[in-house]
Amino acid sequence: MAMTRYARQMILPEIGAAGQARLAAARVLVVGAGGLGSTVLPLLAGAGVGALRVVDHDVIEESNLHRQTLYRMSDLGRPKAAVATDELRRLNPDCAVTPEVARLDPSRARAWVAEAELVIDAADAFAVTYALSDACLAAGVPLIAASVLGRAGHVGGFCGGAPSYRAVFPDLPPGLQNCASGGVMGPAVAVLGALQAQMALSVLLGLEPSPLGLLCRVDLASWQVTGFRFDGASEPSVAGPVLLGADELLPGDMVIELRDVVEAPVPAVPGARRVSPEGCASLAPAPEERLVFACTSGLRAWRAAQGALARGHRAAVLA
Numbered sequence: 001m002a003m004t005r006y007a008r009q010m011i012l013p014e015i016g017a018a019g020q021a022r023l024a025a026a027r028v029l030v031v032g033a034g035g036l037g038s039t040v041l042p043l044l045a046g047a048g049v050g051a052l053r054v055v056d057h058d059v060i061e062e063s064n065l066h067r068q069t070l071y072r073m074s075d076l077g078r079p080k081a082a083v084a085t086d087e088l089r090r091l092n093p094d095c096a097v098t099p100e101v102a103r104l105d106p107s108r109a110r111a112w113v114a115e116a117e118l119v120i121d122a123a124d125a126f127a128v129t130y131a132l133s134d135a136c137l138a139a140g141v142p143l144i145a146a147s148v149l150g151r152a153g154h155v156g157g158f159c160g161g162a163p164s165y166r167a168v169f170p171d172l173p174p175g176l177q178n179c180a181s182g183g184v185m186g187p188a189v190a191v192l193g194a195l196q197a198q199m200a201l202s203v204l205l206g207l208e209p210s211p212l213g214l215l216c217r218v219d220l221a222s223w224q225v226t227g228f229r230f231d232g233a234s235e236p237s238v239a240g241p242v243l244l245g246a247d248e249l250l251p252g253d254m255v256i257e258l259r260d261v262v263e264a265p266v267p268a269v270p271g272a273r274r275v276s277p278e279g280c281a282s283l284a285p286a287p288e289e290r291l292v293f294a295c296t297s298g299l300r301a302w303r304a305a306q307g308a309l310a311r312g313h314r315a316a317v318l319a
Contacts, residue, residue, distance in 0.1 A: 005092070006048050019205045024050040024094070026204045029116035031055045031104050031132060032123030033080040035184070036146055038070035039193025040122050040200070045088040045095040047201055052088065052095060053112060056081040056123075057103040067186035104128050105245030105319050109135040118160075120200055121145035122193065126172065127298025127319040131243045133158055133165035137235075142212055144199045146192045151185050153192045156215035156230075157199055163233040168215060170236040172302060188220050241305035243319040244292060254285055255318065258295040258304060268294035268318055280304045285313055294318040 003010065003020075010020050026049050030041060033056040044052060060068070060075045060083060068080075075083045081099040088097045102108065104123070113119055113135040121132050124147050136143040142160030147153050158165045195218070199211040213231035217224075246269055249255065257264065257272040258280075267274065275283065277300050285291055291308045293301035293315065301317040308315035 005094070009047065014207055015205060020048060022206075023048045023201070023204055027051045027053075027115065027117045028120060028200065028204075029053045029055070029112050029118070030120045030122055031109075031128055032121065032125075033070070033084040034058065034064065034122070034124070035067040035186070035189035036122035036124055036148070036193040036196060037080075037084065038068045039190045040120055040197045041084055041088055042070065042091055043194065043197035044120075044200065045092045045097070047197075048092070048094060049201075049204070050094070050096060051098070053098045053100060053116070054081045054084050054088075055100040055102065055104055055108075055112070056084070057101060067184065067189045069186070069190075104131065105247075106131045106134070106243050107245040107247055110138070113139050113141050116141060118200055118203055119143045120196055122196065124148065125297050126302065127243060127317065129165055130240070130298075131319050134243065136160065137164040142203050144196050144203070144211070146196045148189050148192045149184055151188045151221040152217070152219040153188060154215055154217045155192050155195045155199065157203065157210070157212035160203070160212055162210075162213035163230055164235060166240065167233040167235050168230050171240060171306075172299065185220075188218070191218055191220065241302055241309065242316040243298075244316050245319060249292065249318075250290065252288055253290045253292045253316075254283075255292045255294060256280065256283070256304065258293060258300045263296070277304055280307060281311075283308070283313070290314040290316060292316045292318050 006020050009015050028049055033054050058080050059077055060071050079101040081101045085097045085099040109131045119136055121129050129145055136159035143158045146155035202211050214229050216227040255269050255272040257267040257274045258277055291313055293304040295301045305315040305317050
């Protein structure tokens, strides 16, 4: 390890040589190499985090580049996880980076979380956040999660001794959007990503007060930064819909593809029935059948599953 590389942070009394050694030994799972990841990943690698596993199934598109500044025009069409890995290795050879060009599902989440000291949710995708929170809560691993839309967002530290994401957000707001539908500004994404990196380093170094159990809201439209602690939040007594991976489907499951043929020419799994979100209320599964809803982000699937549960059916979301 080249100590001169980290001299400016090692001079801080709360870090020093011992803290730098803790960072070098750390194993961090980062899910999402897009807007948030483009800020989080270089900051962690630059700080000397020893091992990063980078998970992202997507490829780089031109519409990403206004906020995903880790990438260049020459990278269009390449997998984000692979390009991010190349860039991080060039930035800091001390950092061992493992790319995973794969979609995160609950079974992969459990496996990868078990091998990590800390998890960062930089995917800004509802289904991923809840899958990671469930896995981190069960494994006792800290989770730093963020979300951003327009010019505002939030970042917080969950699990690892603190309440889970479900304890703070047991349900989704009715008008929830994503960056593709609602838009986003690049600097706002970078601010939230930088806060994620700072929280992650603070947890790895054991700095006090801990960001675990803390939620910060950043609104760059009104120039307000607020926050609150949720250390005493209770886990929901009635959990929301179960999140499943494709490998967890059962023979009797009825998989409902909520996207039409234009949006998803290939359904989530072979044999899935295409039903519009509006048509889900008329579904009448047999008592032994479980409805499993699928869409792109999980938003429509979550709401459809909630409706099915309210009507007395068994239901889950395909993450």
